[in-house]
Amino acid sequence: MKFDTIIVGGGLAGLLCGIRLSKEGQRCVVISAGQSALHFSSGSFDLLNALPDGTPVRNPLAGVEELIRQQPLHPYAKLGKEKFGELAVLARELLLEAGIAVKGEEKANHYRVTPMGNLKPTWLTLKDLLACESDSHLPWKKIAIFNVLGFLDFYTQFIADEFRKMGTESSIHSFNFPVLECIRKNPTEMRSTNIARLFDKQENLEELIRLLKTESGEAEAIILPAIVGLGQDDVVEQLQEKVGKTICLLPTLPPSVPGIHTQQQLRKYFQHLGGVYMLGDTVLRAEKEGRKVVRVYSYNHGDIPFVGKNVVLATGSFFSQGLIATSERIYEPVFDLDVSFSKDREQWYNLDLFAAQPYQTFGVKTDDSFRAMYRGQAFENLYVAGAVLEGFNAMKEGCGAGVSVLSALSVAERILSK
Amino acid sequence: MNLQQHNISDNNFEQCIKCTVCTVYCPVAAVNPDYPGPKQAGPDGERLRLKRPDFYDEALKYCINCKRCEVACPSNVRIGDIIQMARIKYSKKKPKVRDFILANTDLVGTLSTPFAPVVNATLGLKPVKAILDGVMQIDHRRTFPKYAFGTFESWYKKQAEKQACFPQQVSYFHGCYVNYNNPPLGKDLVKVMNAMGVGVQLLKKEKCCGVALISNGFIHQAQKQAAQNISSIRESVVDKQIPVIATSSTCAFTIRDEYPHLLGIQNADVRDHIELATRYIYRLLSQKEIKLNFKKNTKIKVAYHTPCHLEKLGWAYYSIELLKLIPNIELTVLDSQCCGIAGTYGFKKENYKTSQNIGESLFKQIEACDIDYVVTDCETCKWQIEMSTSKPCEHPISILAKALEDRE
Numbered sequence: 001m002k003f004d005t006i007i008v009g010g011g012l013a014g015l016l017c018g019i020r021l022s023k024e025g026q027r028c029v030v031i032s033a034g035q036s037a038l039h040f041s042s043g044s045f046d047l048l049n050a051l052p053d054g055t056p057v058r059n060p061l062a063g064v065e066e067l068i069r070q071q072p073l074h075p076y077a078k079l080g081k082e083k084f085g086e087l088a089v090l091a092r093e094l095l096l097e098a099g100i101a102v103k104g105e106e107k108a109n110h111y112r113v114t115p116m117g118n119l120k121p122t123w124l125t126l127k128d129l130l131a132c133e134s135d136s137h138l139p140w141k142k143i144a145i146f147n148v149l150g151f152l153d154f155y156t157q158f159i160a161d162e163f164r165k166m167g168t169e170s171s172i173h174s175f176n177f178p179v180l181e182c183i184r185k186n187p188t189e190m191r192s193t194n195i196a197r198l199f200d201k202q203e204n205l206e207e208l209i210r211l212l213k214t215e216s217g218e219a220e221a222i223i224l225p226a227i228v229g230l231g232q233d234d235v236v237e238q239l240q241e242k243v244g245k246t247i248c249l250l251p252t253l254p255p256s257v258p259g260i261h262t263q264q265q266l267r268k269y270f271q272h273l274g275g276v277y278m279l280g281d282t283v284l285r286a287e288k289e290g291r292k293v294v295r296v297y298s299y300n301h302g303d304i305p306f307v308g309k310n311v312v313l314a315t316g317s318f319f320s321q322g323l324i325a326t327s328e329r330i331y332e333p334v335f336d337l338d339v340s341f342s343k344d345r346e347q348w349y350n351l352d353l354f355a356a357q358p359y360q361t362f363g364v365k366t367d368d369s370f371r372a373m374y375r376g377q378a379f380e381n382l383y384v385a386g387a388v389l390e391g392f393n394a395m396k397e398g399c400g401a402g403v404s405v406l407s408a409l410s411v412a413e414r415i416l417s418k
Numbered sequence: 419m420n421l422q423q424h425n426i427s428d429n430n431f432e433q434c435i436k437c438t439v440c441t442v443y444c445p446v447a448a449v450n451p452d453y454p455g456p457k458q459a460g461p462d463g464e465r466l467r468l469k470r471p472d473f474y475d476e477a478l479k480y481c482i483n484c485k486r487c488e489v490a491c492p493s494n495v496r497i498g499d500i501i502q503m504a505r506i507k508y509s510k511k512k513p514k515v516r517d518f519i520l521a522n523t524d525l526v527g528t529l530s531t532p533f534a535p536v537v538n539a540t541l542g543l544k545p546v547k548a549i550l551d552g553v554m555q556i557d558h559r560r561t562f563p564k565y566a567f568g569t570f571e572s573w574y575k576k577q578a579e580k581q582a583c584f585p586q587q588v589s590y591f592h593g594c595y596v597n598y599n600n601p602p603l604g605k606d607l608v609k610v611m612n613a614m615g616v617g618v619q620l621l622k623k624e625k626c627c628g629v630a631l632i633s634n635g636f637i638h639q640a641q642k643q644a645a646q647n648i649s650s651i652r653e654s655v656v657d658k659q660i661p662v663i664a665t666s667s668t669c670a671f672t673i674r675d676e677y678p679h680l681l682g683i684q685n686a687d688v689r690d691h692i693e694l695a696t697r698y699i700y701r702l703l704s705q706k707e708i709k710l711n712f713k714k715n716t717k718i719k720v721a722y723h724t725p726c727h728l729e730k731l732g733w734a735y736y737s738i739e740l741l742k743l744i745p746n747i748e749l750t751v752l753d754s755q756c757c758g759i760a761g762t763y764g765f766k767k768e769n770y771k772t773s774q775n776i777g778e779s780l781f782k783q784i785e786a787c788d789i790d791y792v793v794t795d796c797e798t799c800k801w802q803i804e805m806s807t808s809k810p811c812e813h814p815i816s817i818l819a820k821a822l823e824d825r826e
Contacts, residue, residue: 001735034492035439182451188462189455193442255438271751280489281732300732302690304701320492 003029003276005415006296006306008283008334009314009322011036013386013404015266017312019094020412022273029276029306031283031298037320037387038266041259042251043226044112044131045095045102045405047088047123048076049398052356060123060402061085061107073340073391075403078368079410091405092124098269099233100262101127111135115251116155117162121398126258128229128236130248137166140246144219146212149176150190153253154225170223173215177207196230196257205235209242221246226257283334286311291380293335310415313337313364313372314386314408322388323363330362335382338365338373340390356396363390370411383411429500433493434461440487440497445756446480449775453480456487459504460497467504474508480772481505482760483633484726499679506637506680513635516554520762521634524626524643527565527598534567557770561805563599563797570601574620577608584617588698589654591647591664591673594626595797606819607665607695613822614699614708619660621650627669630762632680644683647673655691662688663695665815667795668761670694671727694728694795695815700736703743710743711823717746719789720817723780723803724754725796737795737814744821750787755780759802774806781806793817 005021007014010032018028048060052070057063064084068077076084088106095102102124104110109121113130125131132138143163145156160170183194198204205228216222226249229235240247251258267277278300287295287305295305313334315322324333325348330341341362342348348359364384365373372382385407387400394400434457441447441455453459459478466473478501487497519526530537540546541562551558570592581587588611596604608618625647628640651673654660664670673692677683685692702708722741724734734754741749758776763769784792784807792803792811800811 033494035443035490036492039437039439039442039492185451186454186458189438189441189447189458191438191441193438194447194455197448255442260442276735278732278735280491280730282494298732304697304704 001029001301001304001306003027003306003308005029005310005312006031006308007312007314008296009036009312009316009320009386009388010267010277010279011038011263011314011316011320011386011404012266012401013408014312014314015263015270016091016094016405017314017385017408017412018270018275019098019266019273020409021415022270022275024416026416027274028270029278029308030270031278031281031306033282033315033321034280036263037316038259038263039256040254041256041262042112042114043126043129043249043256043258044122045124045401046121046394046398047106047109047402049109049121050396052393052397054396056121058109058121059107060088060109067397071391075370075389075392075407076399077391078366078370079406083410084406087406087409088123088402090409094409095124099265101233103127103131113159113250115153115253117159119166123402126262128249129226129258130223130250138163138168140168140220142169142171142219143221143223144171144173144216145223146173146175146215147225148180148190148195148227149174150184150187151192151195151225151227151252152190153192154250159223159250171217171219175211175215177204179204191255192225192227192252192257193230193255193260195227199228199235200231205238209239212239212243212245212247216243216245219245221248224249225252226250227252228257230257230261286335291377293379293382310381310383310418312383312385312408312411312415313388314384314404315388317363317387318359320387322386325359330359332364332388335372335374337384338376339363340365356393360393360395361391364388365390369414370407383414385411429464429496429503431461431464431495431500434495434497435493436462437492439490439492440495443486443490445484445486445758445776446482446772450480450772452477456481456497456501460487460500461495464500464504467508471508474504476509476511478505479509479511480769482756482763484756484760485730486726486756489729496679502632502680505635506632509635511635514555516556516766517634517762518636519554520556520765521630521636522626523594523598523630527569527594530565531567531569531598534565538564551767555767556765557767559770560765561801563595563801565598566601568601570597570604571620573601573605574608578619581608581612581617581619584612584615586616587619587660588616589619589621589651589660589662591621591624591627591651591662591669591692593664593666593669593797595666600797603665603813603816606813606816609819610695610699610815610822613710614702616702619654621647621662622653623650627666627672628681629668629672629676632672632676633761633763637681641681641683644673644677644681648677648683648685648688651685651688651692655688661691661693661698663693663698665695665795665813666797667694667725667728667731667733668798671731674731694731694733694736696737696740696795697733699740712743712745712821713823714745716744716821718744718791718817718821719748720791720793721750721752721784721787721789722814723752723757723784723792723794723799723811725794725799726756726760728795729754734795737793740818741793741814744818747821748789750789752780752783752787752792757799757802757806759798761798764798764802773802777802777806784809791817
């Protein structure tokens with residue numbers, strides 16, 4: 001199977017890299033071992049919220065310079081300040097082009113609302129989710145929070161309590177329709193996506209509209225958990241228009257309906273551009289000639305190899321099994337690339353759960369062009385993008401999505417310039 | 419002391435991180451609220467069943483064994499296998515007479531083909547359908563696949579000598595469908611293989627792959643047939659060094675993966691040499707300089723549908739790439755989603771609605787396409803698509819055979 005570029009990993013980084021390359025006419029394949037971490041997404045994309053020393057960043061374009069000084073191994077340091085800004089703009093444009101409507105910009109973070117009702121800075125937020133400019137108050141005095149009866153992945157009271165601290169009063173409403181009774185038969189499976197399937201049907205949406213109209217009373221705006229819009233884009237617009245009020249979604253606990261929709265849109269766009277997406281396959285080994293990977297073998301395809309000029313590793317971090325931790329070491333399972341980690345296991349973690357955890361910065365070593373290091377030397381045609389990279393703390397620095405999309409686009413550019 | 423060693427199961431359900439992604443992509447859970455979904459039916463339930471078998475939930479019968487949960491799982495848990503094994507181990511429900519008839523495709527085919535015109539006409543009659551529905555619980559809205567008058571095997575006997583003359587040989591696992599319902603597909607395969615300089619043999623003894631026996635709960639019979647098939651395949655692969663190909667994606671998948679995973683029939687020594695015809699051809703074309711002689715003036719518009727078991731195998735790519743070789747073909751690849759039939763599942767009265775609801779969005783997508791044919795590697799998908807849409811459905815090998823110049 002001959003391709004220009006073989007991309008291992010089908011999440012945000014792999015797909016964005018594939019989209020960028022396919023747009024330039026490259027023939028790409030994405031091999032993905034199961035669905036990606038986008039299924040657990042908040043619906044927002046972080047670029048840079050804080051420096052490694054903890055200083056908050058309001059303007060990522062300005063803040064990146066100090067980040068590079070503090071953490072020279074950071075993926076953003078490999079891009080440099082100029083490229084960082086340029087690729088961030090490109091990434092936002094590519095998302096919009098793929099049909100993922102996001103709001104936000106690079107030069108000023110806005111605030112998203114967590115499933116617990118807290119405000120957190122972020123770069124881009126999907127258009128239907130609540131996002132605000134201020135870090136201390138919401139644009140309304142009185143809102144109505146609605147939830148499906150028995151849906152346990154959305155905490156209305158926590159949210160109302162947090163909102164009250166910011167000066168917004170909330171009324172809490174719980175609702176139930178006969179069709180919702182059906183999925184309640186399995187209370188443990190009363191999850192966001194199962195509910196969202198019902199609201200992909202117009203008749204159920206109409207029922208919801210009627211209910212929101214009659215029950216929202218004086219509220220200026222309505223808050224719903226992100227349980228609509230799995231299969232279609234314009235649900236919230238439709239609700240707003242028919243109810244006559246501002247309606248915002250808040251993220252739920254996973255699985256994430258907005259995240260799944262994003263994944264499906266990206267995949268669709270990649271395939272539309274001619275990309276081949278292979279789901280449920282695992283890359284097992286590669287054949288090398290000198291410093292080049294020439295053939296990649298997978299579980300499903302057995303003796304028939306993937307042959308490509310370039311290979312991109314975008315397999316994610318521990319959660320997606322791009323990195324595997326044993327009690328002795330941390331390794332990268334596909335190519336056994338060089339991984340940075342402390343030999344002393346006690347140094348992997350901090351006993352204070354909420355402190356920066358060192359293991360978060362462990363990852364695959366690359367040269368300044370994101371080419372993978374193997375036994376101390378860089379491969380000529382194997383690039384690394386996304387969460388599997390070393391040198392950043394997605395949680396503390398608020399840069400996970402940014403590292404994924406910017407490293408992916410940088411890798412794509414380097415491949416294209418060859 | 420390693421406490422972990424006491425906590426490891428035969429399957430890998432401990433790897434489940436409860437992310438629910440499997441349930442998101444389960445075609446049954448999406449339309450039938452009686453089915454708890456693969457997470458609960460699989461790894462969650464397994465933990466309880468290991469404690470006490472009476473935690474087994476008969477709702478597991480709604481699983482169609484499409485394996486789309488396994489394809490979606492980010493943690494590589496064999497969810498579908500866990501559910502099927504639980505059904506085999508714990509279900510107390512005895513299969514009905516209807517299930518016996520639906521499961522024994524081999525036996526029913528043998529009985530029907532000699533009287534094909536009569537059987538086909540009878541099965542199409544409304545009163546007969548009503549009886550089948552009332553007495554047997556086989557849904558009256560279902561269209562039955564037609565039986566052929568004379569089997570593929572009987573046709574092949576006359577070709578055997580000619581086929582043996584080719585320098586390169588493959589063994590063909592034709593399956594019940596080609597043998598009893600659609601011998602022309604088998605003939606198309608022979609034509610395509612011959613055009614590439616490959617002769618086609620049959621296995622010494624071929625039994626039904628057993629997929630319908632497994633899903634209907636006839637496990638011992640499935641094991642017996644599997645053992646016989648693997649012994650015939652071994653004779654071809656190991657003794658004669660001739661690889662085995664199939665045109666049915668489900669037969670290929672069952673023999674490669676369900677035999678060891680569900681039936682305990684070991685096939686590791688031959689597994690890599692059992693594959694789908696389109697994959698065999700793709701490999702041959704990429705290794706050898708073979709020029710396929712296509713007709714000049716064909717114009718054809720097709721849409722490819724990926725059957726669930728082919729999605730699991732990951733091999734739809736080969737069928738799609740082969741179709742692209744046909745000059746002037748206009749090819750659409752449909753979204754990979756279940757058509758709803760799931761072998762014998764959709765024939766059962768109690769499943770008809772679920773079956774059609776699962777397929778609904780696929781049918782809509784097909785109807786929206788301006789095409790001559792839907793193309794797919796699975797025979798039961800073909801029945802479902804032909805019954806539920808206005809488009810005819812063909813196997814990629816048949817499309818390829820039609821496009822090839824007839825050789826003298």
